[in-house]
Amino acid sequence: MDRLAGQTIIDIGANLSHPSFASDLDAVLSRASEAGVETIIVTGTTVAASGAAFALADSHERLYSTAGVHPHDAGHCDASTIASLKALLERPKVVAVGECGLDFNRNYSPHPDQEKWFVAQLELACEIGKPLFLHSRDAHPRFADILRDFRDRLPDAVAHCFTGEREELHAYLDLDLHIGITGWICDERRGAHLKELARAIPADRLMLETDSPYLTPRTMKPQPKSRRNEPAFLPYVLSTVASALGKPPEEVAAATTATAKRFFRL
16 A cells, blocks of 8 residues: 555554564564654553563654553552553653553453552553553443543543444543544454444544554455564555545544644644
C-alpha cells in the first residue's frame, strides 16, 4: 500500500520491545516512516517491558512510550510495582499509564489480582494526571463498573484495541473514553462487526493502532511471510476504517492524528 500523499498517521500502540523486533528495529522504523507513520507509542506491559519501551522512546525521536502492567501479568505485581511505574511516568517521553485493565478471556492472572492492580493503576493516573491506555477483553461490564468509580477524577483514557460489541462500545463512549481500532477490523472472520460500530465513534475520539507484532491486517495481499505485524502496516487499518466510515483515507488520517496528538499531549 502506498503512502498517503502529504499525510501522516500515528500508531498509538505497538509492542516494539517484543523480541521479534530485536534484530531489525531500525529497518522496521524506516519502513514505518516510508509508510507515513509519523509517531509510534511503544506499549509497556510489565515494569520491565515498560522500562524497555522507555529506553526505545528515549533513543528515537519519533517514539514515545507507556508504563503499566497488563492484566495478564497482574499476578506478578508486588509492593514495588507502582513506585517503579511512577518513576518511569515522570519521564516526559512516557506519555500514558498502561497497558492496564482486565482480561477475563485467558485469565493468566486471577480476577482479584487483575482488579487490585487495575485499581492501583487508575489511582496512579489520578495522581500524576497522565492519560490511560486501557485493556479490556471479555471483561464487560466489570471493567466499566470499576472505571466508572474513578471517571470523575481520571484524565483522558483510551480503550485500546477495541474488539467488543455494540453495548460495550456505548458503555465506553458514555464513560467518555477514546477508542483504539486495530487490524481486528480487517479480519472478515471476527472483526466485520467493527465496520458498523466504527460509525458510532465520534471523530474526535477515534485513534488507530497496529498492536504490533500482533493482529497483522488480513487485507494485506500477500501476507508477510513472518506473519509479524509492524507499524508500516497501519495504512491498511486506516483504509478499512475509512471505507467503513465512508470518508477519504486522508480525512480519517488527519482526524485520528490530531486526536492522538491531543490525547498524548505530543
